[in-house]
Amino acid sequence: MQNSKASFDALVIGGGPAGLSAAMALGRACRTVALFDSQEYRNEGVTMMHNVICHDGENPDNYRDTAAKEILDKYDTITLIKTKIIGAKHITAGARPRFEVTNNEGVIWSGRKLILASGTREIFPNIKGYKELWGNGIVHCLFCDGYEKRGGHVGILGLQSMKELTFTLMSFLLAREGVTVFTNGVSSVTDNDAQKARQIAEARGARFDHRVIESLSENPDGEGVRIQFREGGYQNVRMLLSTPTAINRAADLISSLGLETETGPNGYVICKSPMHETSLHGCFVAGDTSTPAKIVSVAQATGSLAGIGAAMQLAMDDASGSE
Incomplete structure (x- = not known):
């Protein structure tokens, strides 16, 4: 355990691709870094990650472990601290x-710069079996997992807005046995946006099933998902495409720091510079915390930008004698 108020050049919250990339950039600038990893990840339970050059199909746990080991072995100014940060303050006195950031045991770490790369987490619908199949039959992004599940019957859960339509239309190229939208009992919608999305999907050839879903489970007859209906009967699909609402894991920290965020339930932090600085000077953001593009390569890129931005700002501060 670190001593209370251990001081670093930069504090990085998040041990995923964004946080690791930010820490590496700062390490290459010979800056002292505390990298906090809560060991809570959005892709928990996922066995393979895709659409990442040189790592396509790799286990994400292995990827993180290998990346962390390589960084710690090479950059002796980086300290990995496996703890969950629950508080953050900007101290202007003096x-x-x-x-200053604090964990649930009350230990405090201090840093001149702060990078939030803690990612997001999904709010799953109240359907039995959904959580267990998340990332393993239930697909949120065709670029991440769709290709490996091509060739069968594709299911779409909900289709409640136009923002869900693009992946629905893309799924036709992956489906050999058709596309069905499962509305889970919502047979009609009054929102114009949702109505238009359903009309376009139907015109493209999607079928609609309005039965209420009782549960989801692995397909016992093969790969994919079995959808069990409340009224009886079931439907097997090769994959079930679903995009639940995502919220920032660091929502409390973001609020306490007073950072400017996008409106809406996602609460993405707004970047005020190309180097991903937030509305609070010295505080940077990276990865899913700042963008709806939840892709490993995007997290890596934004993490590098935030780390480079923090390192450049530290150099300028040193030259001017300010902090």
């Missing part, structure tokens, strides 16, 4: 403004 000659040197700084950030």
